[in-house]
Amino acid sequence: MDIQSVCIVGGTGFVGRSIAEQAVGRGLRVRVLTRSEPRAKNLLVLPTLEVMVADPHDEKALQRAFDDMDAVVSLAGILHEGGHATFERVHAELPRKIVKACNASGVQQLLHMSALGADPAGPSDYQRSKAAGESAVREAGATLAWTIFRPSVIFGEHDHFLNLFASLVRLFPVVPLGGAKARFQPVWVEDVARAFVGSLGDGEVAGRTFALCGPSVYTLAQLVEFVAASVGRRPIVVPLAPAAASLQAFFLEHLPGKLMTRDNLASMRVDNVCADPWPRHLGFSPSSLEAVVPEYLADATSRAKYPRYRHFAGRG
Numbered sequence: 497m498d499i500q501s502v503c504i505v506g507g508t509g510f511v512g513r514s515i516a517e518q519a520v521g522r523g524l525r526v527r528v529l530t531r532s533e534p535r536a537k538n539l540l541v542l543p544t545l546e547v548m549v550a551d552p553h554d555e556k557a558l559q560r561a562f563d564d565m566d567a568v569v570s571l572a573g574i575l576h577e578g579g580h581a582t583f584e585r586v587h588a589e590l591p592r593k594i595v596k597a598c599n600a601s602g603v604q605q606l607l608h609m610s611a612l613g614a615d616p617a618g619p620s621d622y623q624r625s626k627a628a629g630e631s632a633v634r635e636a637g638a639t640l641a642w643t644i645f646r647p648s649v650i651f652g653e654h655d656h657f658l659n660l661f662a663s664l665v666r667l668f669p670v671v672p673l674g675g676a677k678a679r680f681q682p683v684w685v686e687d688v689a690r691a692f693v694g695s696l697g698d699g700e701v702a703g704r705t706f707a708l709c710g711p712s713v714y715t716l717a718q719l720v721e722f723v724a725a726s727v728g729r730r731p732i733v734v735p736l737a738p739a740a741a742s743l744q745a746f747f748l749e750h751l752p753g754k755l756m757t758r759d760n761l762a763s764m765r766v767d768n769v770c771a772d773p774w775p776r777h778l779g780f781s782p783s784s785l786e787a788v789v790p791e792y793l794a795d796a797t798s799r800a801k802y803p804r805y806r807h808f809a810g811r812g
Contacts, residue, residue, distance in 0.1 A: 528546070
């Protein structure tokens with residue numbers, strides 16, 4: 497496939513920004529579809545990128561966004577439901593509309609972001625809706641060269657996972673933790689983006705599903721302890737029994753921002769780890785948590801500010 501242009505649905509999000517930057521770096525023409533132009537302001541400096549403001553759930557708008565595009569990257573996803581943003585609407589209905597619009601616009605390739613643990617029989621609504629989205633993509637069959645990626649939890653400078661724990665351990669000396677024994681295999685956002693962009697135009701990935709995981713497995717408690725050490729804290733992590741964890745999630749899901757929900761907790765009943773190694777066709781190995789996270793978390797500590805103070809004072 498000769499891919500010269502790509503439209504990214506969800507391009508203003510955490511993963512989308514990295515994919516957009518790498519796609520522009522590869523020389524591709526990039527169109528980002530968003531409902532909110534201010535959310536795309538950080539992308540406007542990219543030389544071959546344009547922003548289209550429209551509702552991605554509007555089928556006619558989707559088709560206009562995909563017109564004259566060679567490929568589409570589908571990233572839209574939510575961790576918590578709210579208002580019209582339900583798992584069914586975002587994870588299942590939207591992929592169906594995207595496939596339909598791809599076919600109507602003559603798009604050659606569709607790369608779809610699912611999630612590790614997507615399963616029609618999974619314990620959470622999140623996992624079941626992600627599986628429904630995968631089914632919608634696979635139904636494209638011979639009409640569209642599709643590829644599905646299933647990442648584990650994604651970390652990076654602007655993530656809402658490890659940064660949340662960093663905030664908590666800075667504030668509280670004791671961290672009650674539901675799902676403390678749940679296992680994850682975190683993957684760096686730049687590696688996920690590289691997997692997507694590297695697959696554009698690659699006919700060998702058509703009709704295939706790839707799991708994306710970092711090199712190491714951690715329990716949730718180990719991740720909290722690692723983050724705490726990275727920001728110079730030593731909190732007491734208290735694993736909660738299932739009933740207490742469910743009660744904690746119930747209260748947290750009713751707070752502004754929904755730090756955790758009972759559906760999130762249900763997802764953690766299934767280990768979020770890869771059964772297969774990192775896909776060899778990608779041509780690189782994923783970075784470790786230890787090589788990336790301390791560098792960006794340390795920037796928020798008071799000690800990390802000292803070199804900047806010295807620099808601006810002309811002493812560094």
